[in-house]
Amino acid sequence: MPTQISGNATESPSRSPMTIGLPLPRGDARAKACGREPYAADLFPENLLLAQALRSGLPCGRLLELDLEEARQIPGIVAILTAKDVPGSNRQGIIHKDMPVLVEDRIRYCGDPVALLIAENKEAIRSAMSCIRIHAEPSPGVFDLDEAMAENAPLVHEDKPGNMLAKATIQKGKPDFDACAAVVEGWFETPVQAHGFLETEAGTACLLEDGTLRMEVSTQSPFRDRLEISHALGIPFMQVHIHAPSLGGGFGGKDGATVQCLLGLAALHCPGRSVKMLWEREESFVAGYKRHACRMHYRLGALADGSLHSLHARLWYDTGAYAHLGPEVMELGMEHAAGPYRIPHNLTEGFCVHTHTPTGGAMRAFGVCQVSFAFESMMDMLAEKLKQDPLELRLRNALHRGDTNGAGVLLESSTSLAACLEGIRNHPLWQTRRQWQKEAPPFCIRGTGLAAVFNAAGYGGGVRDAAIAKIEMDVKGHFIVHNAVTDMGQGNSSAFLQIAGHILRQSAEALSLRQPDTRSAYPSGSSSAGRTTYTFGKALISACEELASRLINRAGLILFLQNDEGLVLEPGRVRHEPSGRSVSLEQLASFMSLEERVCLGQFIAPVCREVPDTSRGFFIGFPHVIFGYGAHLARVEVDTLTGRVQVKDYLALTDGGAVLNPSMFDQQVQGGVAQGIGYALYEDFITEKGVVKTKDFTTYLMPGSLDLPDILSLAPPVEEEESGPFGMKGIGEVAMNGPLPAIANALRDAGCRRIHKAPIMAEAVLGSLENR
Amino acid sequence: MPTQISGNATESPSRSPMTIGLPLPRGDARAKACGREPYAADLFPENLLLAQALRSGLPCGRLLELDLEEARQIPGIVAILTAKDVPGSNRQGIIHKDMPVLVEDRIRYCGDPVALLIAENKEAIRSAMSCIRIHAEPSPGVFDLDEAMAENAPLVHEDKPGNMLAKATIQKGKPDFDACAAVVEGWFETPVQAHGFLETEAGTACLLEDGTLRMEVSTQSPFRDRLEISHALGIPFMQVHIHAPSLGGGFGGKDGATVQCLLGLAALHCPGRSVKMLWEREESFVAGYKRHACRMHYRLGALADGSLHSLHARLWYDTGAYAHLGPEVMELGMEHAAGPYRIPHNLTEGFCVHTHTPTGGAMRAFGVCQVSFAFESMMDMLAEKLKQDPLELRLRNALHRGDTNGAGVLLESSTSLAACLEGIRNHPLWQTRRQWQKEAPPFCIRGTGLAAVFNAAGYGGGVRDAAIAKIEMDVKGHFIVHNAVTDMGQGNSSAFLQIAGHILRQSAEALSLRQPDTRSAYPSGSSSAGRTTYTFGKALISACEELASRLINRAGLILFLQNDEGLVLEPGRVRHEPSGRSVSLEQLASFMSLEERVCLGQFIAPVCREVPDTSRGFFIGFPHVIFGYGAHLARVEVDTLTGRVQVKDYLALTDGGAVLNPSMFDQQVQGGVAQGIGYALYEDFITEKGVVKTKDFTTYLMPGSLDLPDILSLAPPVEEEESGPFGMKGIGEVAMNGPLPAIANALRDAGCRRIHKAPIMAEAVLGSLENR
Structure with a gap:
């Protein structure tokens, strides 16, 4: 259907x-x-069963036993399944198959599923959930990067030598800060972010008479899902039939198995009946994938004329309990770590670390919006040090077609960052910024900040795109x-x-x-x-x-x-x-x-013909040959009494090659900017000792339309991307990278001390105004 | 199946x-x-009925009545259908729909079908045939070209003003024989030829429950057959389902409806039962299509150096009772009338004439082997008159790529006649011809003859190929x-x-x-x-x-x-x-x-971009842009006592572009030459006052393997045909055009007077030796 x-x-x-x-x-x-x-969450086939996972609640330990007898007696309960009921490998994961469908023994984060309940109705599930006792032996865990990387730290995966999942370097040239006229340096931190889609993880499944496992599921990867289900549940993948209706949001959070294997497992145990799984918001927050939190250290040096010379960047991504796309997210961050600029010497080191926290995954701007915050802050710091205009500094260093980017890749595809920056230079929001700053109302200060952004399009080398x-x-x-x-x-x-x-x-x-x-x-x-x-x-x-x-x-x-x-x-x-x-x-x-x-x-999709010898430790996904570019401007107003930050104006110029549909082009940019403003100022996903404290939208604040300015999207004259349909290239992600650095730079421009940590909450803003 | x-x-x-x-x-x-x-003739589905047409036997007249009552009582007779049982237009014909499935009124040749018998077995059909009385009113007919074109001649089609079905001209330049140093002139005649395929016209049909008329039929045009059946029988063509098994020969004789509409008619009257029709040899000879007999008058002039200058050719094709492909055959003959040579001035006039004889149709070298006889005889006559070597004369005038052919068409495709002629020049069979001639046994004479041939490939302009x-x-x-x-x-x-x-x-x-x-x-x-x-x-x-x-x-x-x-x-x-x-x-x-x-x-297939304004009266099929070429050599020995002609050696060099399969290339050429030798020396299809006298292979002699020499086929180095698959072009027909003129020229070379009429029977050869 x-x-x-x-x-x-x-x-x-x-x-x-x-x-x-x-x-x-x-x-x-x-x-x-x-x-x-119709969305997957909206589907209610006849004769429906409901399925729900019982989550560990415990961030780290061993599962000993489950008391299920009482729960199994509850009217309406059809089955309660545990790991031993899983017919296949009981492992899922796009690249690294390390995540159990149902926990066998080790509990690695609070959302680990220990049992799957199947029932005729919600009430039965609720009653059963409340009377199942999980016998587990808690053990000490690692809940942040420092703990995870400490010597003799408890292991998240007992079969691995440490908690370092992946480590890699990009080296281009040889950084030499002594040769630089100006050097800036800083630490940056970005938070976990939840996708916050309207439709949470959801689907229905049914084992048909002919052995087909049919599933309607809210997924970003229906074809790959077949392989995941096949591997985890031990059924031939051609027997898995997946239909993916329109999604009520995805943003990366539905790229990879969420409900799929659990739903499949339930369906296998109830042949002929449709089974539905729809995560409540709390379950989605606990068990869904998240944007990787990241800690970064940057050192950047330039010549006296402002030409970038040397970069040394170190990036630590917290991938949580399971690998999922952790190394790939780290790699993409590393590939973008030097910003959209010409820079002859770059050493970028990346680290991807396990902790006993929810699993990091794909999210719009996959690893890139983290480094964008660091790099674009550094560019403003450098401009300040060199006493140069931050826009002109960016223009001087902007990548053009024919340049080699920070990862050592020759740019042969369309590269029109300069056109975006020139669009900012010519725009009244930029030209009138000082006048506008002076007109700040009482007890307010104003500032204007920039960010030059880019984002690779496509999977990158080594993966079939x-x-x-x-x-x-x-x-x-x-x-x-x-x-x-x-x-x-x-x-x-x-x-x-x-x-x-x-x-x-x-x-x-x-x-x-x-x-x-x-x-x-x-x-x-x-x-x-x-x-x-x-x-x-x-x-x-x-x-x-x-x-x-x-x-x-x-x-x-x-x-x-x-x-x-x-x-x-x-x-x-x-x-x-x-x-x-x-x-x-x-x-x-x-x-x-x-x-x-x-x-x-x-x-x-085309791949790089001559892969530069700059990367060490990369598995797949490097390098990319096509990038979208953009230049963003944010004008912010800070209430100096409360620390409240309001984005008053936002301008985004985007190079996505040819524009197939101007309305949808603008909408994509506006959506990305909105999500980026949430990332910059609002969304604070809190985990304490591995336990998720942010369980709904009353504590996880996402900006609504009243919190957002009119977001002005412009398409400057750019080069067409010859390889793309009618000359286009994807712009789904690039806009996400601008708001955090542009707002941070605007706050500095307004008179705050530089802020190095997101989200930028009122307290931090007040703090940055102290002794001003 | x-x-x-x-x-x-x-x-x-x-x-x-x-x-x-x-x-x-x-x-x-x-x-x-x-x-x-499996061939269509070999198919015997279960529960089979047989169908057979009752033919008029009368070449010209009106059908008054059929006495069918007695025949219908014969056990095993299922139905006897007449024109009033035909649900559609009762007309068939590829281009001109003038041929009735069953005669309503006018009888136009001896094979016209007046009734269709359907029976459980052959015996019933035989008995029924013998007791049906056809009441018909005979009328005077026209049985040859002269009678048909005479003033006030009886009309074959009462609704047309005369018996001239089509008339056309090709004019290129303006022939001027006064400007020529040598002029030759002559009349030529070529006979009717039967295809003589092993498998005669045959098929089975069944009206299925869903209304599909399914047919397995020996046909060269299964898709067009649907349209013929649909038109004649009034059923939607998408309901006609045709399968065409391998044919036991076709040569053009199965291009167009033969059994199709009769079989369909029978099937419509016996739903659910398979009906089979298989023509006996006699029926095939009487009612099947034939090669058009042709009469030609040629006048050809050249300059003193042998360069061709002017041609006036007139061609009369006898199409018999129905139009079928008559005008198209005439057109293709006209397009080839000037031979494969450069000739600046050409007036070719074509006439296609109805007679009360069996219908002419497509046959290998469709109209072209007729004119090839005339033209290649003229070339030798000209060589004789100019005292030039006939091979060198042909080489001097041979068409090359970039030339304009006799029909005024610029040759932009591969044209390698010269390579074929040069292959002859360098071949021992040519070089030793005089020595070989001298070694003739007692009472025998020997001669060597040439023919340069060409044949268009594809449908030609105006038709979707x-x-x-x-x-x-x-x-x-x-x-x-x-x-x-x-x-x-x-x-x-x-x-x-x-x-x-x-x-x-x-x-x-x-x-x-x-x-x-x-x-x-x-x-x-x-x-x-x-x-x-x-x-x-x-x-x-x-x-x-x-x-x-x-x-x-x-x-x-x-x-x-x-x-x-x-x-x-x-x-x-x-x-x-x-x-x-x-x-x-x-x-x-x-x-x-x-x-x-x-x-x-x-x-x-490509068509001519700039159609020359040389043709008048053409409907479709002109001009062609791709031609196969060839040069043939025949060495013949004549028994001067009996007039028996033996072809001792035959050499054919063929330009078919690239050769995909050398064996099959040779086999196609050898088959064409064999059929051409039959046309030249053996096959004599006799009709007397419209009544077919040649009813089987005891009177219609086709050469067997013992009658044929080893036919040597060579592929000289030729230009590839860029438009064709791997550089090839079709050679199914071109070889047919060589034997008649090459043998006629060889007979002249042996010392006979020039022979202008085919087939060249012993009597004519003896006659040509008189007063020698």
């Missing part, structure tokens, strides 16, 4: 073809606004895009409709989209790394071009034309321009077989 | 990939040699080529296997071929015009390339490779060269869906 985004959700359906470059409304806007869009797209014309001449990369809300579905409409020259009403389904779409990687529109889009273009050519060919056949010259696709038909004769798509469809009406297209 | 050519029919199956250019054995050789290859090919990998990793262009025995199936094997790098055992089926293959035109390997081959290359790319892509996905570099297809697997890892095709297949395992490719 795959869902469809209706393509005719526009307010006034038009018969003109969808066109690349137009600010078309989102294809799913109406369905979502009307509550008609590929897609297989499918377009189908149905028997009525209507087109269906078979999306294979989840739409988390970012709007890639709409982009795909626009791409298909553009190439097939069809209007919105002639097109619909089916969300990813492993039985009717094809493996195309995850919805992550800003890659979906880029990679799947290219594959879709190829599929649509093939279908267009086929439709024209068949029309030529029906019209008895000598060849296909002069035939053009138009909304609803193929027309022969010289004669004016035409064949409707419905006629064509009735004449064509299913295999003729389906076209597949494939694409593999 | 589509048939398959097993790809592993070679004597010693090998695991090396099939390769273009190798003389691989025919894929169907073993099946055919063992009698396992296109194909849609399909390649499928089955669930076991075995490949199936879905042929869409009938294999008449010419071996295109083998060529397609070789093409697929070459591109997919698979060995013969990994490939099989399914013969055309309108439900699983796609419209790709007819098997005619030397187009099948060229046009379908190109489409197949495209389909196989897509599949190859997809297999490599999926292997890269399974092997978790960064991209597809270094992956190669090998027999049975895809291998990653750098690592040596591989995925078997069976593994790949189990992982791929049907829609992934099927690829379609399409191709449209």
Whole structure:
């Protein structure tokens, strides 16, 4: 029962073809606004069972025994499963398979699942939960980086020699701070961040009579999920059938197994019945993946003219209890550690460390927004020291096409950071900043801060970044895009409709989209790394071009034309321009077989031809060849009595190559900036001795619309990215990297002492004003 | 129940990939040699009915009434149908729909069908045939060109103003014989020729419960047959499902409806039962299509140096009772009327005339072998008059790429006639001809004759010459080529296997071929015009390339490779060269869906960009842009006492572009030459006042292996044809054009007077020796 985004959700359906470059409304806007869009969390098949995991509550120790007898007697309880009921390896993990579906012995964080309850209703689960006693032996844990790296620290994974999961270096040139005219140095810390999606981790599953394990799940990686489930539960992956409806948010938190293996396990034990799992917010906060907290030490030196010369950066990422994507997040942070600048000498060291805390995972700007805070703070510190304008300093050092970036990679793809910075320079918000500062109201101070940002697009070297797209014309001449990369809300579905409409020259009403389904779409990687529109889009273009050519060919056949010259696709038909004769798509469809009406297209993203010998200890995901760039400006006002910080204006100029849809381009940037402002000022995820204290949105504050300024997004004139669909490159992540450093720099500009730790709470701001 | 050519029919199956250019054995050789290859004539489904047409026997008149009552009472007779039982238009014809399925009123030739008998067995049909009385009113007819074109001649088609079906001219420059140093002139006549295929016209049909009319039929054009049946019988063409097994010969005689509409009509009247029709040889001779008899008048002038200057040619083709392909045959003859030479001034006039005789149709070298006789005789006459060497005269005037041919068409495709003629010049059979001549045994004379030949490939302008090919990998990793262009025995199936094997790098055992089926293959035109390997081959290359790319892509996905570099297809697997890892095709297949395992490719043959303004009265099929060329040499020995002519040696050099399979190249040439020798010396199809007198192979003599010399086929170094598959162009027809003129020229060289009429029987040869 795959869902469809209706393509005719526009307010006034038009018969003109969808066109690349137009600010078309989102294809799913109406369905979502009307509550008609089905999410996994909303699915309630008939005869439903509910499943819920019992979590350890204990951050570190050994599971001894579970008293389940009383709970099993509770009416409505269908089954309570433990590790011994898991038929497969009982291990999950995208790259490192170290996370149990259900704990066998070792408890490594408070969210570790020890049992899976399956019941007819919620009440039964609640009652059962309350009467299960977990017999466990607590042991001393490591709850922060220092504890974890101390000598003889308790091990998170008893089978590993220490808590250091991964260690790597990037070395380009040889840093020499003695050769520098100015050197700055500093420590920085960034916090855990929760994705805070509207729809928490959710899904339904059913073991069908033919042995198929069918699942509708809120996931960013339906095809990979099959492998995870197969490995953990020991069933052939081709027997796992996953459908991924629209997601109520993902941001990386649904990249990797969340409910999948638990749900699959439940379904295997209740053949023929649908089982649903929907995490409450607290469970999501405790057991869901998080952005890695990070500690960084930076030393940066420049020549007298402001040219960057040497960098030494050290980065420690806290990956929590399980590996998940920890080393990959660290690697991407390292690849971006030197900022979007030319710098001849760079030594970046990365460390990824286990602690007995919730597991770090993918989140928008995957490891990069951490280093962006450090680097862009350092750039302002350097400007201050050199008495240079921070914008001009950035422009002087900005990467251009043909440069080698901080990781030693030659930039052969579009690189238009300078155009973004020039956009700031020419903008009134920048030009009037001093006047605006002077007009601060009583007891307030004002400042303007900048950040130059970049973010790699795609998986990077060593990983297959590929897609297989499918377009189908149905028997009525209507087109269906078979999306294979989840739409988390970012709007890639709409982009795909626009791409298909553009190439097939069809209007919105002639097109619909089916969300990813492993039985009717094809493996195309995850919805992550800003890659979906880029990679799947290219594959879709190829599929649509093939279908267009086929439709024209068949029309030529029906019209008895000598060849296909002069035939053009138009909304609803193929027309022969010289004669004016035409064949409707419905006629064509009735004449064509299913295999003729389906076209597949494939694409593999380019990789670096000559990988520089700069990286040591990297496994996969390095280097990248395509980056999005941006320049951000924040104007903040600080209440000197309370420490409250208000972002009054925000300007983001973004280089994403060509813009396929200006509205959606702006929305992506605005969403990223909003999430970045939350990261900078609001979101404080607190764990005490491994126990999560932030359990809902009353304590985990995310900025609402009233907390945010109007976020102005501009697309400066940039180079097209030749490898991308119509010249575009992904911008899903880059905007996330700007707010924290731009706001920190603005606070400094306002007169605060430099702030090195996020989130920047009122107390810290007040503190930074002391002795002023 | 589509048939398959097993790809592993070679004597010693090998695991090396099939390769273009190798003389691989025919894929169907073993099946055919063992009698396992199913032909339409061999099919005997269960519960079979037989159908047979009652033919008029009368060449011209009106059908008044049929006495059917007695016949209908015969046990085993299921139905006897007449024109009023035909539900549709009751008209068939590829271009001109003038031929009734069953005669309503006018009888136009002795083979016109007046009733269709359906019975449980042959005996019932025989008995019924013998007791049906046809009441018809005979009327005076026209039985040859002179009668047909006489003033106030009886009309073959009462609704047309005369018996001239079509009239056209080609004019290039303005012939001026006064400007010529030498002028020759002559009348020529060529006979009707029967295709004489082993398998006569045959098929079975059944009306299925869902309304599908399913037919297995010996046809050169299964997709067009649907349209013929649909038009004649009034059923939607998508309801007609045609399967075309291997043909036991076609040569053009199965291009167009033969049994199809009669069989369909029978099936419609006996729902659920299979009906079979298989023409006896006599019926095939009477009612089957024939090569058009032709009368030609030529006047040719050259300058003193031998350069051709002016031609005036007039051609009269006798199309018989129905139009069928008459005008198109005439047009193609006209397009070739000036031979493969540069000639600045050409006026060719063509006439296509109805008579009350069997209908002319397509046959190998479609209208061209007629004019080849005239033109190549004229070239020798001119050489004689100019006292020049006939080979050098041909070389001097031979067309090259960049020349304009006799029809005014600029030759932009490969044109290597000169290489063929030079091959003759350098060959011992040419160089030793005088010595050989002198060594004639007693009462014998010997001579050597040449012919330069050419033949257009493809349909020509105004007709869609296109194909849609399909390649499928089955669930076991075995490949199936879905042929869409009938294999008449010419071996295109083998060529397609070789093409697929070459591109997919698979060995013969990994490939099989399914013969055309309108439900699983796609419209790709007819098997005619030397187009099948060229046009379908190109489409197949495209389909196989897509599949190859997809297999490599999926292997890269399974092997978790960064991209597809270094992956190669090998027999049975895809291998990653750098690592040596591989995925078997069976593994790949189990992982791929049907829609992934099927690829379609399409191709449209090039057409002339700037059609010259030389032709008047042409409808479709002009001009052509690709031609095959050849130079033939015949050494003949004449018994001066009996007039018996023996071809002692035959040499054919052929320009077919690149050679995909040298064995099959030679076989095609040898087959064409054999058929051409039959046309020249043996095959005498006799009609007296419209009544066919040649009813079997005892009077219609076709040369057997003992009547033929070893036919030596050589492929000289020629230009590749860039537009064709691997550089090839079709050579199915060109060899047919050489034997008649080469033998006629050899007879003249031996000392006979010039012979202007074929077939060249002993009586005529004796006559040509009188007063010698």
